[in-house]
Amino acid sequence: MSQPSEPTPGTSRPADPRPAGGSGSAWAAGGTVFAGVLLFVDGILGVLKGIAGIASNDVYTRINDYVFKFNVTSWGWIHLVLGVILIFVGWGILSGATWARGVGIALAALNLIANFMWLPYTPVWALVTIAIDVFVIWALCTDRSNPSASVRNG
Template sequence: MAHSAPASGPARTGDHEAASPWAAGGTMFAGVLLLVDGVFGVIKGIAGIAGDQVYARVNSYTFRFDVTAWGWIHLVLGIVLGITGWGILKGAMWARAAGVTLAAVSLVVNFAWLPYQPIWAIISIAVDTFVIWALCTDRSQAIV
């Protein structure tokens, strides 16, 4: 008598669920997105540091900083995001955990930066959200 696996539900290997091809591909894409988001962060940072006229002036906003300060925030965060994205592409386990944390930090920073460049901030928030999802759902290599 042949024994067959259930028709529905995730495939299991040992104690861990088998990796979803979407999540595994999403992890690779998340690494690329973090790398690109890091490069864009460096560009945003340089633009903010080089000239205060690049971004809109915002009065009476709770998270109002000098544009140069925002430039430094984006520059440093961009460098760290880029390094982490490169680490994810190389398969480093530290990079997956750091990627989730840094994408969350980047998401909050871009939310606070919304009034200065709303479209760019919304795109960055969407990228960060996808990165968090992709890194949290890929179980091909458990983080813990």
């Protein structure tokens, strides 16, 4: 049985196949920009969804017996506030702000939960928003382009 040999002096180790920016995946790096755009657009749509809920109780389906039952106007305010914050964080991600990634993950998770509870009112749109939030969370968690967030072995 042979032992793995140590590199002899004067030889070098193979080059690191990762891109120089430190990103583990080009998909993740491109996904971060796309996640910022999705958060921004999802925020705008959340504001519109909120305004529709606040302006008129007849826009959305009325639910009689539901565990997470709120007044449609209350849901409108929830979506309006979440939408404004999502716009701000999406812009932060697109601007490259270091705080925006962590806040974006937390807000996408919060938006995912809110849309899960909103599911009986608009099922298709809630499922689309949940899928978008899952992608945003994945993209922001897998991008390691921030040097302080990645651990590199020598």
